[in-house]
Amino acid sequence: MEVTAEKTIEAADVAAGLERLVSLIRWLSPGGMSLTSAATLATLEQSGPWRLTSLAAREGVTQPAMTQLVRRLAEAGLAERCADAADGRVVQVQITPAGRDFVERRRQVRAERLSGLLTRLPPEDQAALAAALPAIRALTSAERDGSAPLPQA
Amino acid sequence: MEVTAEKTIEAADVAAGLERLVSLIRWLSPGGMSLTSAATLATLEQSGPWRLTSLAAREGVTQPAMTQLVRRLAEAGLAERCADAADGRVVQVQITPAGRDFVERRRQVRAERLSGLLTRLPPEDQAALAAALPAIRALTSAERDGSAPLPQA
DNA sequence: TATTGTTATACTCTATAACTATA
DNA sequence: TATAGTTATAGAGTATAACAATA
Numbered sequence: 001m002e003v004t005a006e007k008t009i010e011a012a013d014v015a016a017g018l019e020r021l022v023s024l025i026r027w028l029s030p031g032g033m034s035l036t037s038a039a040t041l042a043t044l045e046q047s048g049p050w051r052l053t054s055l056a057a058r059e060g061v062t063q064p065a066m067t068q069l070v071r072r073l074a075e076a077g078l079a080e081r082c083a084d085a086a087d088g089r090v091v092q093v094q095i096t097p098a099g100r101d102f103v104e105r106r107r108q109v110r111a112e113r114l115s116g117l118l119t120r121l122p123p124e125d126q127a128a129l130a131a132a133l134p135a136i137r138a139l140t141s142a143e144r145d146g147s148a149p150l151p152q153a
Numbered sequence: 154m155e156v157t158a159e160k161t162i163e164a165a166d167v168a169a170g171l172e173r174l175v176s177l178i179r180w181l182s183p184g185g186m187s188l189t190s191a192a193t194l195a196t197l198e199q200s201g202p203w204r205l206t207s208l209a210a211r212e213g214v215t216q217p218a219m220t221q222l223v224r225r226l227a228e229a230g231l232a233e234r235c236a237d238a239a240d241g242r243v244v245q246v247q248i249t250p251a252g253r254d255f256v257e258r259r260r261q262v263r264a265e266r267l268s269g270l271l272t273r274l275p276p277e278d279q280a281a282l283a284a285a286l287p288a289i290r291a292l293t294s295a296e297r298d299g300s301a302p303l304p305q306a
Numbered sequence: 307t308a309t310t311g312t313t314a315t316a317c318t319c320t321a322t323a324a325c326t327a328t329a
Numbered sequence: 330t331a332t333a334g335t336t337a338t339a340g341a342g343t344a345t346a347a348c349a350a351t352a
Contacts, residue, residue, distance in 0.1 A: 010271065010279065010282070010283050011264040011265070011267045011268040011271055012260065012261070012264040013283070013286055014264075014267055014271070014282060014286065015181070015260050015261075015263040015264040015267050016260055017286055017289045017290060017293070018174070018177075018178050018181070018263065018267075019178075019191065019192060019195040019256075019260065019263075020192060020195050020196060020199065020293035020294075021171070021174055021178065021289070021293060022175070022178060022188050022189070022191070022192035023192045023193075023195075023196060023211060023212050023213065023293065024171075024292065024293050024297075025171050025172075025174065025175060026189070026192075026212065026213035026214075027211070027212070027213040027297050028168070028171070029213075031321095034341080034342070035175045035188070036175070036179070036342085036343095037342090038172065038175070039172060039173060039175035039176045039179075040176075042172040042173050042176075043173060043176060046173070051310085052310080052311065053309090053310065053311075058176060058180070059176050059179065059180070060176065060179035060180040060182075061179075061342095061343070061344090062343075062344055062345085063310085063311065063312090064311085064312075064313080064343080064344070064345085064346095065342075065343050065344070066311095067311065067312060067313090068342075068343080069342085069343095072341095072342090087309095087310085087351080087352075088310095088350080088351050088352080089309065089310040089311065089350070089351045089352070090310065090311085090351095091310080091311065103172075107165065107168050107169055107172065108165070108168075110168040110171065110172075111164040111165040111167075111168040112164070114164045114167055114168050114171075115164040117292060117295050117297070118163065118164055118167070118292075120295060121288065121291055121292065121295070122291075124288075125287065125288035125291050125292075126163065126288070128284050128285045128287070128288040129163070129167060129285055129288045129289070129292070130163050130166070131281050131284065131285065132281045132282055132284065132285030132288075133166055133167065133170055134278065134281070135274065135277075135278035135279070135281040135282045135285075136170045136174070136282070137170060138274055138275075138278050139177065139270060139271075139274065139278075139282070140170070140173040140174060140176065140177050141173075142270050142273060142274070144177075144180050144270070184344095187318080187319070189319085189320090190319095204333085205333075205334065206332090206333060206334075214319095214320070214321090215320075215321060215322085216333080216334065216335090217320080217321075217322085217323095217334085217335075217336080218319075218320050218321070219334095220334065220335060220336090221319075221320080222319085222320095225318095225319090240328080240329075240332095240333085241327080241328050241329080241333095242327070242328045242329070242332065242333040242334065243328095243333065243334085244333075244334065307352100308351105308352080309350100309351080309352070310349100310350080310351075310352095311348105311349085311350085311351100312347105312348075312349075312350095313346105313347085313348070313349090314345105314346085314347080314348090315344100315345090315346085315347100316343100316344090316345090316346105317342105317343085317344080317345105318341105318342085318343075318344095319340105319341085319342080319343095320339100320340085320341075320342095321338100321339090321340085321341095322337100322338090322339090322340105323336105323337085323338085323339105324335105324336085324337080324338100325334105325335075325336070325337095326333100326334085326335075326336090327332100327333085327334085327335095328331105328332080328333080328334100329330100329331080329332075329333095
């Protein structure tokens with residue numbers, strides 16, 4: 001009972017925290033690619049090949065938008081499309097070695113910029129962040145089935 | 154020495170964790186407003202009035218882009234522009250009561266969707282996230298002076 | 307007939323460059 | 330002359346609707 005109440009409160013607090021992370025992430029991120037494209041590439045790097053439709057649902061964009069996004073990534077040589085042997089309709093998308101390099105370079109730039117902010121935090125905050133990293137990974141890796149984001153609201 | 158090494162590693166890990174949060178945030182967020190607009194409104198809600206140029210730097214967009222963004226927020230009644238008594242060139246931007254309501258509603262929707270994911274995490278991950286919230290708030294509230302994001306890279 | 311993905315079109319949002327106004 | 334902000338224009342990126350292909 002109390003557990004449920006605590007979790008509800010926590011969800012609201014986490015939601016409030018997530019909100020302003022967008023500003024921080026944009027500030028940390030090098031230009032030249034949209035946040036959506038970068039996030040998609042990171043998903044491909046960490047979770048292996050994806051079907052185009054699943055990837056669109058995962059990233060919270062429409063199927064046509066993902067078609068275009070993948071086309072841009074492919075033109076840049078960062079990802080590639082592969083046919084599915086079992087189902088002729090399906091398009092598999094996977095990252096290329098150049099894509100991995102790109103993700104890695106981008107991550108380094110972010111890390112450098114972030115480093116300056118982190119060192120100004122009190123040690124206990126730094127420790128709390130480090131301790132929460134596995135949880136953040138688990139949260140971003142969790143399946144997001146069922147309720148897709150509503151188109152309008 | 155070792156401390157420095159540990160911090161560098163931590164920054165890279167945090168940077169990798171941040172990357173995929175964009176997917177999660179987009180998936181959690183109701184449509185109808187860009188992530189940038191929502192993040193800007195959240196900044197105004199939590200940090201009070203901002204000068205237009207400072208706000209643009211803060212959110213990682215150009216000054217003309219922020220002019221347009223604020224115009225859209227003002228047209229929607231969510232923010233308002235005020236003159237600065239001390240300097241006739243300056244435009245102050247602040248959130249309206251309707252803007253606060255909007256932020257709150259949006260936060261609730263995110264919290265509901267997030268709740269389903271959180272309850273599927275192991276208790277220790279939930280606890281770690283809750284413990285890291287003050288650190289996340291500190292990180293997103295920290296000043297981001299000096300090195301603005303590069304235009305191209 | 308249902309599902310997977312693409313194409314067509316219009317709209318939102320952003321950046322660069324050129325400009326106005328105040329200091 | 331420098332700074333704060335706006336306007337003009339072009340381009341990137343996205344959604345909706347209509348379509349083609351495979352199951």
